[in-house]
Amino acid sequence: MRFGGLTALDDVGLQVAPGSVVGLIGPNGAGKTTLFNVLSGVLRPTAGTITWKDAPPPGRRTHHLARAGIARTFQGLNLFPMMTVLDNVVAGADRLATGGPFSLITGLGRHHRDERELRARALAALERFGVAEHAHRLPGTLPYGLQKQVALARACVGEPEVLLLDEPASGLSGEQIDTLADQIRGFSQDMAVVLVEHHMDLVMQVCDHIVVLNFGRVISTGTPQEVQADPQVTAAYLGTPADTPGDANGAAR
């Protein structure tokens, strides 16, 4: 992935197996969010491909990938500010509904039945994320922690097969992060999760596999233990010479 003369991602490979949690870490500016934007179709790679279930994805636009089953949350949440919490989540389930314009206007066919199903599904998701009592409020009136839960509910309600989480723990308290870790492990029963996160305790706790990026290149991959022991990772985070044996725990902070 190149932006003009800047190569933001260079020869980066990432595989996500069903039901696994992949952590994507690296110092600031390493290209984590850029890789996310490529995966979700927000950016088109200058070179390279995305393979979805051993085949090219059904289209290159963001909504094609989303309809195929890739959902994501945003660093800035990007909730719909003028829609109620419930409508926010119903909109997230859009890919599950069928019934075209004819069905919408005439009331025949599936459209209106599906709308009711979406609503029920969204209410269930709100219940699951503990924000059901705020269903009819605008997201901006909720505290940040709850807004994060709404964003998670919106991403999960469409039953995606891959869930991309962009810094889900930022701005949360320790207690909330523990809840989040449980939730992420819960997601991985139904879907694969890719996680960009600076909070290393969380990453080490929930990830099956970790990819470390630095300056647009993969510098290390493996299980949390392997990555923690990799001196290159320490070097990337602390800037110590690679020949000095690094303290993996220090790197994690």
Add this chain to the structure above:
Amino acid sequence: MSSPTRQRAERAATPANPSAAPSEGRWRSLPSPLRHLLLAALGLAAVTVLLFVTGDLTALRVAAVGYTMLAVAGLQLLVGGSGQVSLGHGAFMMIGAYTMALLVLYQPMFPLSVNMLIIVVVAVVAGIAVGAATARLHGPYLAGATLILAVGLPGLTHRYHDLLGGSNGINVRTAGAPPLLQGLVTDSEWKALVVWTVVVVGLAVLAVVSTGRLGRRMRAIRDDETAASMAGIPVGKTKVVAFVIASAAGGLAGGLQAYVLGTATPSTFTLALSLTLLAALVLGGIGSLWGALWASIAIVYLEIWTSDLAGSLGLSRDAENNLPVVFFGVVLILVMRFWPLGIHGALQRLALRIRPTKSR
């Protein structure tokens, strides 16, 4: 004016009352198109009663409120629903009006319903052409592009003088009440009824769209395009669809206007009309189809009242012509100053303030 009756009429005609009464559980379970069609029928019945109460003189004004409301409601779906600001809505009204006038002139045998269908088709085609060209434009750039339409289109009447009649426009005679009802309703009343029949059906369709999935998709795009596309919503396509629906409503409104007034002139569809529609929508309240009702009443009646006022004060001709614009501006500023959400927003707040005291 018996505005309470009118309000009730509109209340029935406009959809999705957000503060549904508790007894509406069964009502809510009806399929949305059926529900809105019933409301439309109720609205039409109320307008009919209103027409019989007020008589022939106000019929044309009632009709004017009707077609203006349809135009503003279309704009509401576009601006309030999908967040695209169009300054060219008047141009689609003009397309509808001229289509109607030409059809009556050259195909007098076509029944009115066929004319209406043709107008919708023409407006949809125009909407697709403009909407597809402008779908990638945002905010002021879209407004600028549609501005060209509003400024340029009336000029076509001079370019094609023979067909479109230059600045005199086209004058036609539209049929009045059918012979069967001759003694029962006057021609104006009949026309008002025809207008309102089309308007309530149009409003019902707009209401079904905006309360259905399409409306939610539009609102999602309005609020955050990236998040909307990541939820699987095709952004470009939905924006074009919103534009096309709005232009169909605008075209239909213009067609109805030509049918009632029997004339289509370029001076009716200037940029001022597009701006007035948009300003009136803001005045009425941009977030709900309800706003369209207050907007259309404001457009029709502010002008009548101010010119009456100017007449009774014995002002000069120039002052009389310009006073409505000044008055409209003053009202708009005042409403925005005190009720930033428009008249409908103010009414909603009032309802919220009354309800808790009632339940206690």
